[in-house]
Amino acid sequence: MPLLTTKIPRRPLLRLLSTASGGTTAIESRDQKLNRIADDLLALTKAEREDYSTLFRHKLGLTQWVLAFGLNAAYATGPASEEKKEEKTAFDIKLEKFEAAAKIKVIKEVRAFTDLGLKEAKELVEKTPVVIKKGVLKEEAERIVAKLKEIGAAAILE
Structure with a gap:
């Protein structure tokens, strides 16, 4: 995969040294301009820096490179784009609490869907709050x- 490189033209050192006094003021004004730009950039907030970064890449025509190298698509399309969120498919079931009168029913239900023995299911239920099944x-x-709530337990999906 070819790397993206930019060649920066450099002036020979002798040419810089041999310039007249008029040339040094141009260099000084250029330095002042670059310092002013740097100060302005440092004064931006984080959100403004991200927006500027996106705009700068776009102005340089780097949007196709961003997509080709698999970098974040938000940089290529700009801050107004909406990122696609992947929907979660695997969940963990967490037993938050249960009614004391329903403890035996909860243990039986936990055994039914976890393939645990009676002792292991009882120990798991007594450690509440605990994740009782993952993925x-x-x-x-x-x-x-729904079944756990029906028998008197409070369970959530994580």
């Missing part, structure tokens, strides 16, 4: 949470 599909997780 469950959304439909199955919602069904399990």
Whole structure:
């Protein structure tokens, strides 16, 4: 994969040294201008710096390079673009609390969907709040949470 490089033209040192006094004022004004720009950039907020960065890349025509090298698409399209959020597919079921009268029912339900023995399920339920199952599909997780709520436990999806 070729690297993106920019050649910066350099003036020979002798040419800079041999310039007349008129040439030094041009250099000084150029330095002053660059210092002013640098000061202005440093005074920007974080959001303004991100917007400026995007605009600068766009003005330089680097948007196709950003996409080609797999960098963040927000830089290529600008700050007004909406990023696509991936929807979560695997959830963890967390047992928050349960009613004391429903403890046996909760243990039985936990055993039913975790394949744990009676002792392990009892120890797991007694550690509340605890994640009781990880990496469950959304439909199955919602069904399990609904069943736990029905028997008197409070469970959430994470």
